[in-house]
């Protein structure tokens with residue numbers, strides 16, 4: 001992938017950390033905030049975003065709490081509770097606190113008896129209400145509400161809440177009906193390190209969940225969060241793909257894998273439709289078909305859809321089974337669905353047959369690119385193994401064979417894009433702009449198949465194909481940029497008419 005394709009995480013890494021944290025506090029998104037990270041030529045389908053690590057998120061919280069603590073003159077563990085209660089809207093908290101201190105503290109589960117410091121104490125004549133232990137010298141603890149329990153019971157309670165129930169910011173006093181909140185200081189006093197570490201992780205999680213401009217990377221075991229200012233209302237005009245530092249490309253709007261150029265609302269509808277219609281569609285993912293000319297069985301073992309029959313040498317398209325020679329010409333359309341003229345609108349059966357045919361056209365192409373992406377990847381993994389061999393045979397260094405790696409990545413990404421162009425096209429109403437879209441789709445598709453074809457060549461040939469492959473990779477990537485740019489501009493300018501409502 002070319003590095004100007006997305007705002008990569010390298011663009012905003014550690015050297016900007018210090019600015020990061022102060023920027024991070026801002027509730028509003030003035031343009032200044034993003035200007036200094038703005039790349040000179042950001043494309044219309046790209047959005048500004050930043051990636052944060054766990055510790056950066058923690059630091060950002062601590063700094064905001066500290067600031068409020070200085071302003072309100074309250075201990076930081078109480079300010080933390082208040083900030084969470086106010087979903088990190090600092091100004092609102094300060095304003096309301098100054099208006100009515102008691103009300104704000106009460107509503108957040110704190111009480112006004114703030115002066116007493118929390119500590120572990122031994123209390124004469126005490127009996128724990130949970131375990132009924134009344135030994136002399138028993139260590140006890142109580143929050144400001146004065147509901148006192150033995151330290152052992154308290155610790156078990158916290159462990160249960162944090163480790164088993166996954167609670168953090170809303171843990172209440174163990175006394176039934178008491179809404180006083182356990183704060184971080186109490187956790188520090190009572191919980192073993194593994195529990196307080198977990199508590200911190202969970203708090204971070206709620207922090208990210210509470211803020212609209214933050215979202216966890218959905219990749220398994222990834223601990224980065226992404227900051228992006230695109231709100232739910234903007235999702236009809238932009239598809240905000242972000243790239244996490246772990247390498248995962250995902251949509252900031254819905255959290256699904258990158259689905260450009262298709263807006264979130266269409267993706268949701270399309271996935272639902274495919275689930276509902278899975279029986280009708282019954283997509284055959286079989287990897288064998290018959291040659292349309294000699295009927296010999298042909299097996300597909302790579303992602304490329306340009307097939308050549310081993311027996312009669314007939315070249316055809318795996319998707320539409322039409323002759324390959326006509327693909328890419330101006331009159332032949334593998335990607336466009338031609339509405340059949342003369343369907344009687346009163347004939348319900350004919351109408352529903354026509355609409356099923358239309359759906360299957362798009363669905364088969366959508367599913368085929370998904371399938372092809374998998375096959376491309378399998379083939380690449382096999383190739384990678386052989387690459388090591390190639391290196392030693394041809395005397396090429398590791399760096400010199402990286403063109404295969406980048407070609408494979410571009411291929412994966414383009415098939416992903418192509419896949420979603422078919423969902424996009426399914427909901428697209430025909431107008432004079434649809435032709436431009438379909439031409440871009442066709443151009444990208446043809447370019448992808450050519451590159452994909454090179455992958456299926458014998459490994460011995462790959463070294464001599466280096467220049468050609470690098471050229472094709474750049475070309476394919478460029479076709480993708482053109483398609484995404486055109487569709488994104490159309491969305492932004494509200495030029496596309498969809499058959500369904502995006503809201």
Ligand SMILES: [Zn+2]
Pocket residue numbers: 128129130131132133149150151152153154
């Ligand atoms: Zn007890």
Ligand SMILES: [Zn+2]
Pocket residue numbers: 143145146147173174175178179180
């Ligand atoms: Zn209580």
Ligand SMILES: [Zn+2]
Pocket residue numbers: 217218219222223224244245246247248
């Ligand atoms: Zn990630």
Ligand SMILES: [Zn+2]
Pocket residue numbers: 251252253254255256259263264267
């Ligand atoms: Zn989305």
Ligand SMILES: [Zn+2]
Pocket residue numbers: 291292293294295296309310311312313314
């Ligand atoms: Zn044949």
Ligand SMILES: [Zn+2]
Pocket residue numbers: 317318319320321322327334
């Ligand atoms: Zn075709």
